[in-house]
Amino acid sequence: MIRILGPAKIRVSSGIVSVLGAEFRSGDEFEISGYRSYSLKALSDAGIEVSLGDGSKIERADPFEEPLDDWITVADAVISECNLPCIIVVMGPVDAGKTSMAALLSNRALVRGIPTAVIDADIGQADIGPPGFVSLAMPDSWTLWLRELSPVSMRFVGSIEPAPVAGRLLSLTYDLVREALEKGAGVVVVDTDGWVEGWGALEHKVDLIRLLRTNAVIVLGDPDLYETLHKVFPGSVRYARSPLVRISRSQLDRKTLRTANYRRFLEGAPVRALELNGLHVHGSCLFSSIPYNDPDVKAKVESITGKPSPFIGKFPGGYCIVVESESPIESSTLRSLQKELSGDVLVLYTGGFKGVLVGLSDGLRDYPGIVEEVDLDTMRIKVRTYYEGPVRGLVFGRIRLVDYQDSAKRRVWI
Ligand SMILES: Nc1ncnc2c1ncn2[C@@H]1O[C@H](COP(=O)(O)OP(=O)(O)OP(=O)(O)O)[C@@H](O)[C@H]1O
Numbered sequence: 001m002i003r004i005l006g007p008a009k010i011r012v013s014s015g016i017v018s019v020l021g022a023e024f025r026s027g028d029e030f031e032i033s034g035y036r037s038y039s040l041k042a043l044s045d046a047g048i049e050v051s052l053g054d055g056s057k058i059e060r061a062d063p064f065e066e067p068l069d070d071w072i073t074v075a076d077a078v079i080s081e082c083n084l085p086c087i088i089v090v091m092g093p094v095d096a097g098k099t100s101m102a103a104l105l106s107n108r109a110l111v112r113g114i115p116t117a118v119i120d121a122d123i124g125q126a127d128i129g130p131p132g133f134v135s136l137a138m139p140d141s142w143t144l145w146l147r148e149l150s151p152v153s154m155r156f157v158g159s160i161e162p163a164p165v166a167g168r169l170l171s172l173t174y175d176l177v178r179e180a181l182e183k184g185a186g187v188v189v190v191d192t193d194g195w196v197e198g199w200g201a202l203e204h205k206v207d208l209i210r211l212l213r214t215n216a217v218i219v220l221g222d223p224d225l226y227e228t229l230h231k232v233f234p235g236s237v238r239y240a241r242s243p244l245v246r247i248s249r250s251q252l253d254r255k256t257l258r259t260a261n262y263r264r265f266l267e268g269a270p271v272r273a274l275e276l277n278g279l280h281v282h283g284s285c286l287f288s289s290i291p292y293n294d295p296d297v298k299a300k301v302e303s304i305t306g307k308p309s310p311f312i313g314k315f316p317g318g319y320c321i322v323v324e325s326e327s328p329i330e331s332s333t334l335r336s337l338q339k340e341l342s343g344d345v346l347v348l349y350t351g352g353f354k355g356v357l358v359g360l361s362d363g364l365r366d367y368p369g370i371v372e373e374v375d376l377d378t379m380r381i382k383v384r385t386y387y388e389g390p391v392r393g394l395v396f397g398r399i400r401l402v403d404y405q406d407s408a409k410r411r412v413w414i
């Protein structure tokens, strides 16, 4: 057994080599990304040719320390004990090996010839789709990294943090499981985020397991989480160790990986103009609230903010105010507005429209787009997107991109 820390290209020259439960034979080639490390096991006398990239490493793996065999044992046991269709949820803290285990499960299901679905429900470190989306892929060949898969269906959650959107994350993940089953998947593997610490996180994870009618949970690298879930969940719960030696990603690496995936789905996309009348819009106070043309309120708002207010709307229990400005209003100004108008006061600024991530819905699936321009007079919106099909609705969230980086955070942008 050897361990390779990427980036590296590998060609099997003889014999059979196993990586993440996938079996590569003489002549097969595969790559290990610079953000990943894997162990390779020779299943027979085998030879490989490796070309190592910048900063990569190849070393002997200590078989006692190396969890690969245990992972395969756990995955094979879970799949063989499960009545199909089988829903398997992978859980664990950040960097525990969840995504690798999800790929391994997919490979082990494919070894048995079972149609397999992988759902990426980790909105912060999304691999199959862009961040903020939950995505479904139906792999028909070996997978070493979920990022190599193409999504067959996506849903826009609208945040890279699970806690503030926990309910929507649950319902959209459930929706994808249903779609995977309708598409004939025998094994559905769900990869999750690393938010597992604290009571709120635990409740959320238990809600997810129950809602998905999960057959088996595999917990990576957190014995306490394993024991707790074992008490809560009546189905099968298995534990698997995290690899001791591995490439772990810094906060900056994670940001870079998110940016790369926004770019993959959005960069170079053409602009599409959309008429908002007749579209269902979700997550936008501007487009969902009822225009409130009270000159007194408008005058008050403009005197407090010192800026023109081209739109004021009302929604049950609150106001949506648009301020013509390149930057957000001060928090003291917001407090004054909140004092003046009772209820929930949401203040948008026109300079914050461009770059907002949006989901274009065809009525079932969402496709990624990025706001280019909002015209408040005509209620039209221009969006950059590769999606060319019919649009039934729009979903807005908390993510706004500047140069494909999701640095700024707000509850509502549009
Ligand atoms: N058998 C192994 N030996 C060494 N490294 C491994 C092995 N299996 C996985 N890794 C590496 O461990 C690191 C963490 O794995 P992975 O990304 O699967 O974890 P994760 O829990 O999904 O992380 P995240 O919290 O970012 O979603 C990755 O660099 C992966 O390539």
Ligand SMILES: [Mg+2]
Residues within 6 Å of the ligand: 098, 099, 100, 122, 125
């Ligand atoms: Mg992961």
